[in-house]
Amino acid sequence: MEIRGLEACPIADVIDVLFSRWTTPILWGLHERGRQRFGDLERHVPGISPKVLTQRLRQLERDGLVARTYHAEVPPRVEYEITPLGASLEPLFGSLSAWGATNMPSIEKARRAYDG
Amino acid sequence: MEIRGLEACPIADVIDVLFSRWTTPILWGLHERGRQRFGDLERHVPGISPKVLTQRLRQLERDGLVARTYHAEVPPRVEYEITPLGASLEPLFGSLSAWGATNMPSIEKARRAYDG
DNA sequence: CAGTATCCAATCCGATACTG
Protein backbone atom coordinates (compact mmCIF):
# COMPACT_ATOMS: atom_id res chain seq x y z
CA MET A 1 0.00 0.00 0.00
CA GLU A 2 2.96 2.28 -0.35
CA ILE A 3 5.45 1.47 -3.02
CA ARG A 4 3.83 2.21 -6.32
CA GLY A 5 6.59 3.65 -8.43
CA LEU A 6 7.42 6.53 -6.13
CA GLU A 7 8.80 9.76 -7.54
CA ALA A 8 8.35 8.74 -11.12
CA CYS A 9 4.56 8.87 -11.05
CA PRO A 10 2.94 12.04 -9.76
CA ILE A 11 -0.37 10.42 -8.93
CA ALA A 12 1.02 7.51 -6.95
CA ASP A 13 0.27 9.19 -3.63
CA VAL A 14 -3.30 10.01 -4.56
CA ILE A 15 -3.88 6.46 -5.69
CA ASP A 16 -2.61 5.08 -2.42
CA VAL A 17 -5.07 7.27 -0.57
CA LEU A 18 -8.11 6.70 -2.74
CA PHE A 19 -7.82 3.25 -4.21
CA SER A 20 -6.38 0.93 -1.67
CA ARG A 21 -8.57 -2.09 -1.32
CA TRP A 22 -12.13 -1.60 -0.02
CA THR A 23 -11.89 2.16 0.31
CA THR A 24 -14.00 2.91 -2.72
CA PRO A 25 -16.96 0.69 -1.84
CA ILE A 26 -16.92 2.12 1.67
CA LEU A 27 -16.85 5.72 0.45
CA TRP A 28 -19.47 4.86 -2.10
CA GLY A 29 -21.75 3.35 0.51
CA LEU A 30 -21.40 6.37 2.75
CA HIS A 31 -22.08 8.62 -0.18
CA GLU A 32 -25.13 6.66 -1.32
CA ARG A 33 -26.82 6.08 2.00
CA GLY A 34 -25.35 8.90 4.09
CA ARG A 35 -24.26 8.73 7.70
CA GLN A 36 -24.51 5.21 9.04
CA ARG A 37 -23.38 2.82 11.70
CA PHE A 38 -20.63 0.22 11.65
CA GLY A 39 -23.07 -2.64 11.31
CA ASP A 40 -24.84 -0.98 8.40
CA LEU A 41 -21.61 -0.62 6.52
CA GLU A 42 -20.71 -4.19 7.30
CA ARG A 43 -23.98 -5.34 5.80
CA HIS A 44 -23.82 -3.12 2.76
CA VAL A 45 -20.22 -3.75 1.76
CA PRO A 46 -20.53 -7.33 0.65
CA GLY A 47 -17.85 -9.72 1.77
CA ILE A 48 -15.93 -7.47 4.09
CA SER A 49 -14.95 -8.76 7.52
CA PRO A 50 -15.18 -6.62 10.67
CA LYS A 51 -11.41 -6.64 10.99
CA VAL A 52 -10.81 -5.26 7.54
CA LEU A 53 -13.70 -2.83 7.76
CA THR A 54 -12.20 -1.40 10.93
CA GLN A 55 -8.78 -1.10 9.31
CA ARG A 56 -10.10 0.73 6.28
CA LEU A 57 -12.35 3.02 8.31
CA ARG A 58 -9.40 3.98 10.49
CA GLN A 59 -7.35 4.75 7.43
CA LEU A 60 -10.11 6.85 5.91
CA GLU A 61 -10.58 8.64 9.20
CA ARG A 62 -6.87 9.33 9.49
CA ASP A 63 -6.80 10.71 5.97
CA GLY A 64 -9.70 13.00 6.80
CA LEU A 65 -12.11 11.51 4.26
CA VAL A 66 -14.48 10.02 6.82
CA ALA A 67 -15.58 11.21 10.26
CA ARG A 68 -16.37 8.92 13.16
CA THR A 69 -18.78 9.81 15.93
CA TYR A 70 -18.94 7.78 19.08
CA HIS A 71 -22.07 7.86 21.23
CA ALA A 72 -21.44 6.54 24.73
CA GLU A 73 -24.68 4.66 25.11
CA VAL A 74 -25.60 1.11 25.98
CA PRO A 75 -25.24 -0.53 23.60
CA PRO A 76 -22.67 1.77 22.05
CA ARG A 77 -23.49 3.53 18.83
CA VAL A 78 -20.89 4.67 16.32
CA GLU A 79 -21.66 6.59 13.19
CA TYR A 80 -19.57 7.24 10.14
CA GLU A 81 -20.04 9.92 7.54
CA ILE A 82 -18.18 11.50 4.68
CA THR A 83 -16.31 14.71 5.39
CA PRO A 84 -16.30 17.67 3.00
CA LEU A 85 -12.87 16.51 1.84
CA GLY A 86 -14.33 13.11 1.07
CA ALA A 87 -17.28 14.69 -0.68
CA SER A 88 -14.90 16.62 -2.93
CA LEU A 89 -14.18 13.29 -4.60
CA GLU A 90 -17.57 13.11 -6.19
CA PRO A 91 -16.68 14.64 -9.58
CA LEU A 92 -13.62 12.44 -9.75
CA PHE A 93 -15.62 9.31 -9.08
CA GLY A 94 -18.11 10.53 -11.61
CA SER A 95 -15.40 10.78 -14.27
CA LEU A 96 -14.17 7.35 -13.33
CA SER A 97 -17.63 5.93 -13.61
CA ALA A 98 -18.16 7.61 -16.97
CA TRP A 99 -14.86 6.36 -18.33
CA GLY A 100 -15.79 2.86 -17.25
CA ALA A 101 -19.23 3.02 -18.79
CA THR A 102 -17.69 4.12 -22.07
CA ASN A 103 -14.65 1.89 -22.16
CA MET A 104 -15.20 -1.26 -20.16
CA PRO A 105 -16.79 -2.91 -23.18
CA SER A 106 -13.61 -2.25 -25.16
CA ILE A 107 -11.59 -3.79 -22.37
CA GLU A 108 -13.77 -6.87 -22.28
CA LYS A 109 -13.41 -7.15 -26.00
CA ALA A 110 -9.63 -6.80 -25.81
CA ARG A 111 -9.55 -9.54 -23.20
CA ARG A 112 -11.57 -11.91 -25.32
CA ALA A 113 -9.29 -11.23 -28.26
CA TYR A 114 -6.18 -11.80 -26.15
CA ASP A 115 -7.45 -14.93 -24.46
CA GLY A 116 -9.18 -16.50 -27.39
CA MET B 1 -7.05 -7.88 -7.61
CA GLU B 2 -10.64 -8.84 -8.01
CA ILE B 3 -12.89 -8.63 -5.03
CA ARG B 4 -13.40 -5.00 -4.25
CA GLY B 5 -16.98 -4.72 -3.10
CA LEU B 6 -18.57 -6.22 -6.18
CA GLU B 7 -22.05 -5.14 -7.21
CA ALA B 8 -22.33 -2.49 -4.55
CA CYS B 9 -19.75 -0.19 -6.05
CA PRO B 10 -20.12 0.72 -9.72
CA ILE B 11 -16.51 1.73 -10.21
CA ALA B 12 -14.94 -1.36 -8.68
CA ASP B 13 -14.24 -2.89 -12.09
CA VAL B 14 -12.62 0.22 -13.44
CA ILE B 15 -10.42 0.48 -10.40
CA ASP B 16 -9.25 -3.09 -10.82
CA VAL B 17 -8.23 -2.32 -14.35
CA LEU B 18 -6.57 1.01 -13.80
CA PHE B 19 -5.14 0.99 -10.34
CA SER B 20 -3.74 -2.38 -9.57
CA ARG B 21 -0.21 -2.11 -8.34
CA TRP B 22 2.42 -0.71 -10.73
CA THR B 23 0.02 -0.08 -13.59
CA THR B 24 -0.09 3.67 -13.17
CA PRO B 25 3.67 4.29 -13.11
CA ILE B 26 4.00 2.10 -16.18
CA LEU B 27 1.27 3.90 -18.07
CA TRP B 28 2.69 7.21 -16.91
CA GLY B 29 6.16 6.30 -18.14
CA LEU B 30 4.82 5.25 -21.52
CA HIS B 31 2.81 8.42 -21.74
CA GLU B 32 5.72 10.66 -20.75
CA ARG B 33 8.46 9.14 -22.84
CA GLY B 34 6.46 7.45 -25.57
CA ARG B 35 7.10 4.09 -27.13
CA GLN B 36 9.99 2.32 -25.43
CA ARG B 37 11.70 -0.96 -24.81
CA PHE B 38 11.40 -3.35 -21.91
CA GLY B 39 14.75 -2.33 -20.49
CA ASP B 40 13.87 1.35 -20.65
CA LEU B 41 10.72 0.76 -18.66
CA GLU B 42 12.64 -1.34 -16.20
CA ARG B 43 15.06 1.53 -15.64
CA HIS B 44 12.43 4.22 -15.44
CA VAL B 45 10.00 2.50 -13.11
CA PRO B 46 12.05 2.54 -9.95
CA GLY B 47 12.12 -0.61 -7.89
CA ILE B 48 10.25 -2.92 -10.22
CA SER B 49 11.65 -6.36 -10.94
CA PRO B 50 11.60 -7.92 -14.41
CA LYS B 51 9.15 -10.53 -13.24
CA VAL B 52 6.61 -8.03 -12.00
CA LEU B 53 7.14 -5.72 -14.94
CA THR B 54 6.35 -8.58 -17.28
CA GLN B 55 3.24 -9.48 -15.32
CA ARG B 56 1.89 -5.95 -15.39
CA LEU B 57 2.72 -5.38 -19.04
CA ARG B 58 0.87 -8.58 -19.94
CA GLN B 59 -2.14 -7.43 -17.97
CA LEU B 60 -2.11 -4.02 -19.63
CA GLU B 61 -1.71 -5.65 -23.01
CA ARG B 62 -4.59 -8.01 -22.33
CA ASP B 63 -6.79 -5.12 -21.30
CA GLY B 64 -5.93 -3.28 -24.50
CA LEU B 65 -4.25 -0.32 -22.81
CA VAL B 66 -0.75 -1.09 -24.05
CA ALA B 67 0.50 -2.58 -27.31
CA ARG B 68 3.54 -4.82 -27.60
CA THR B 69 5.65 -5.06 -30.73
CA TYR B 70 8.21 -7.80 -31.14
CA HIS B 71 11.09 -7.36 -33.60
CA ALA B 72 12.77 -10.64 -34.42
CA GLU B 73 16.31 -9.36 -34.45
CA VAL B 74 19.50 -10.39 -32.69
CA PRO B 75 19.41 -9.32 -29.97
CA PRO B 76 15.63 -9.22 -29.83
CA ARG B 77 13.90 -5.89 -29.52
CA VAL B 78 10.49 -5.38 -27.98
CA GLU B 79 8.66 -2.11 -27.83
CA TYR B 80 5.70 -1.04 -25.79
CA GLU B 81 3.39 1.85 -26.41
CA ILE B 82 0.09 3.19 -25.23
CA THR B 83 -2.96 2.35 -27.33
CA PRO B 84 -5.69 4.87 -28.11
CA LEU B 85 -7.74 3.26 -25.37
CA GLY B 86 -4.90 3.84 -22.94
CA ALA B 87 -4.51 7.38 -24.17
CA SER B 88 -8.16 8.04 -23.43
CA LEU B 89 -7.20 7.93 -19.77
CA GLU B 90 -5.31 11.16 -19.95
CA PRO B 91 -8.12 13.50 -18.82
CA LEU B 92 -8.92 11.13 -15.98
CA PHE B 93 -5.35 11.05 -14.79
CA GLY B 94 -5.30 14.81 -15.15
CA SER B 95 -8.30 15.12 -12.83
CA LEU B 96 -6.67 12.76 -10.39
CA SER B 97 -3.49 14.75 -10.45
CA ALA B 98 -5.39 17.99 -9.95
CA TRP B 99 -7.37 16.60 -7.05
CA GLY B 100 -4.15 15.48 -5.45
CA ALA B 101 -2.44 18.80 -5.94
CA THR B 102 -5.37 20.54 -4.30
CA ASN B 103 -6.11 18.11 -1.52
CA MET B 104 -3.03 16.15 -0.56
CA PRO B 105 -1.99 18.96 1.81
CA SER B 106 -5.32 18.58 3.61
CA ILE B 107 -4.73 14.86 3.88
CA GLU B 108 -1.25 15.35 5.28
CA LYS B 109 -2.68 17.78 7.77
CA ALA B 110 -5.43 15.36 8.77
CA ARG B 111 -2.81 12.68 9.30
CA ARG B 112 -0.70 14.87 11.52
CA ALA B 113 -3.76 15.78 13.55
CA TYR B 114 -4.78 12.13 13.87
CA ASP B 115 -1.31 10.86 14.72
CA GLY B 116 -0.20 13.71 16.94
C1' DC C 1 -23.08 -2.96 19.12
C1' DA C 2 -18.61 -2.15 17.70
C1' DG C 3 -15.05 -3.59 17.52
C1' DT C 4 -10.30 -6.65 18.94
C1' DA C 5 -7.48 -10.92 19.04
C1' DT C 6 -5.96 -14.85 16.87
C1' DC C 7 -4.84 -18.04 13.42
C1' DC C 8 -4.22 -19.56 8.97
C1' DA C 9 -4.36 -19.33 3.85
C1' DA C 10 -3.47 -16.88 -0.28
C1' DT C 11 -1.08 -13.51 -2.64
C1' DC C 12 2.41 -10.69 -3.81
C1' DC C 13 6.83 -9.37 -4.27
C1' DG C 14 12.00 -8.83 -4.59
C1' DA C 15 16.18 -11.05 -5.59
C1' DT C 16 18.53 -13.95 -8.18
C1' DA C 17 19.83 -17.19 -11.64
C1' DC C 18 19.08 -18.78 -16.01
C1' DT C 19 17.69 -19.09 -21.34
C1' DG C 20 16.51 -18.38 -26.52
Added chain:
DNA sequence: CAGTATCGGATTGGATACTG
Protein backbone atom coordinates in the same frame (compact mmCIF):
# COMPACT_ATOMS: atom_id res chain seq x y z
C1' DC D 1 17.86 -8.13 -24.81
C1' DA D 2 13.74 -9.69 -22.99
C1' DG D 3 12.16 -12.20 -20.61
C1' DT D 4 11.15 -17.06 -17.50
C1' DA D 5 11.93 -20.10 -13.34
C1' DT D 6 12.40 -20.57 -8.68
C1' DC D 7 12.41 -19.47 -3.85
C1' DG D 8 11.73 -17.32 0.42
C1' DG D 9 9.80 -13.56 2.99
C1' DA D 10 6.47 -10.15 3.87
C1' DT D 11 1.96 -8.49 3.57
C1' DT D 12 -2.95 -9.07 3.14
C1' DG D 13 -7.07 -11.12 3.91
C1' DG D 14 -10.98 -14.16 5.54
C1' DA D 15 -13.08 -16.68 9.31
C1' DT D 16 -14.01 -17.00 13.76
C1' DA D 17 -14.21 -16.30 18.65
C1' DC D 18 -14.22 -13.10 22.10
C1' DT D 19 -14.90 -8.47 25.00
C1' DG D 20 -16.34 -3.72 27.13
